[in-house]
Amino acid sequence: MTDPQAKDAARREARARRDAIAASDHPAAAAAVRDRIAELAQDGHLPRGAAGGYWPLASELDARPALLHLKRLGHSIGLPVSGPRGTALLFRDWAPEAPMATGRYGIREPAEGRAVLRPSVLLVPLLAFDRSGHRLGYGAGYYDRTLDALRDDGAVIAVGVAFAAQEMPAVPVDAHDERLDWILTERETLRIRK
Numbered sequence: 001m002t003d004p005q006a007k008d009a010a011r012r013e014a015r016a017r018r019d020a021i022a023a024s025d026h027p028a029a030a031a032a033v034r035d036r037i038a039e040l041a042q043d044g045h046l047p048r049g050a051a052g053g054y055w056p057l058a059s060e061l062d063a064r065p066a067l068l069h070l071k072r073l074g075h076s077i078g079l080p081v082s083g084p085r086g087t088a089l090l091f092r093d094w095a096p097e098a099p100m101a102t103g104r105y106g107i108r109e110p111a112e113g114r115a116v117l118r119p120s121v122l123l124v125p126l127l128a129f130d131r132s133g134h135r136l137g138y139g140a141g142y143y144d145r146t147l148d149a150l151r152d153d154g155a156v157i158a159v160g161v162a163f164a165a166q167e168m169p170a171v172p173v174d175a176h177d178e179r180l181d182w183i184l185t186e187r188e189t190l191r192i193r194k
């Protein structure tokens with residue numbers, strides 16, 4: 001296993017870099033990522049069915065414009081609901097006008113009663129990434145467990161979303177770390193797996 005301190009140090013460094021991005025640069029980055037997801041869809045890289053996303057936290061890149069685009073293309077959209085630490089995320093159907101609630105960690109999520117979806121495409125928020133498709137999240141293992149579970153019962157295309165500044169030469173990895181299929185930043189579309 002990698003030294004947990006190496007992951008923590010990489011997390012702190014990535015977090016500081018993300019926090020340093022000017023708020024005025026966020027809308028253009030969100031629009032660029034929307035255009036990149038539109039291109040993936042157009043080129044037939046995204047399977048039909050539900051797309052999972054995330055409600056932006058802190059200084060994360062806002063994926064909502066990308067999600068709204070996928071919705072217009074006919075995908076249903078699911079947002080994560082965090083259960084207890086150690087569990088996989090669940091995705092509930094989201095629409096801009098549908099009721100939201102505040103879940104664990106104070107994150108906005110679709111209210112109870114909204115349908116649970118199984119995403120065939122998952123936009124994954126990244127704290128740090130490298131060019132081989134490895135990622136770091138907040139360290140609770142939610143996305144590793146979620147991708148593991150989704151890949152166990154079928155296919156899922158995992159699309160990491162981050163600012164270009166969050167790239168590292170090599171993210172520290174462990175055996176349980178799930179790789180991404182694509183990474184989208186405001187600057188480029190990285191194809192990890194063919």
Ligand SMILES: Nc1nc2c(c(=O)[nH]1)N(C=O)[C@@H](CNc1ccc(C(=O)N[C@@H](CCC(=O)O)C(=O)O)cc1)CN2
Binds near residue numbers: 107
């Ligand atoms: N937008 C977004 N939604 C997401 C995630 C994410 O990374 N981004 N998640 C990705 O897994 C899940 C939530 N995961 C979390 C895992 C740990 C902590 C956590 O330990 N929070 C600390 C405070 C951290 C801070 O302030 O920086 C705490 O509550 O003490 C929070 C969320 C599901 N939803």
Ligand SMILES: Nc1ncnc2c1ncn2[C@@H]1O[C@H](COP(=O)(O)OP(=O)(O)OP(=O)(O)O)[C@@H](O)[C@H]1O
Binds near residue numbers: 007135174177
């Ligand atoms: N598929 C899995 N099954 C069981 N435990 C797992 C699995 N994936 C991750 N874990 C556990 O979750 C914890 C956090 O993992 P890690 O440090 O890789 O988090 P992360 O990738 O940064 O976080 P996240 O996946 O939430 O974005 C570790 O203790 C790890 O052992």
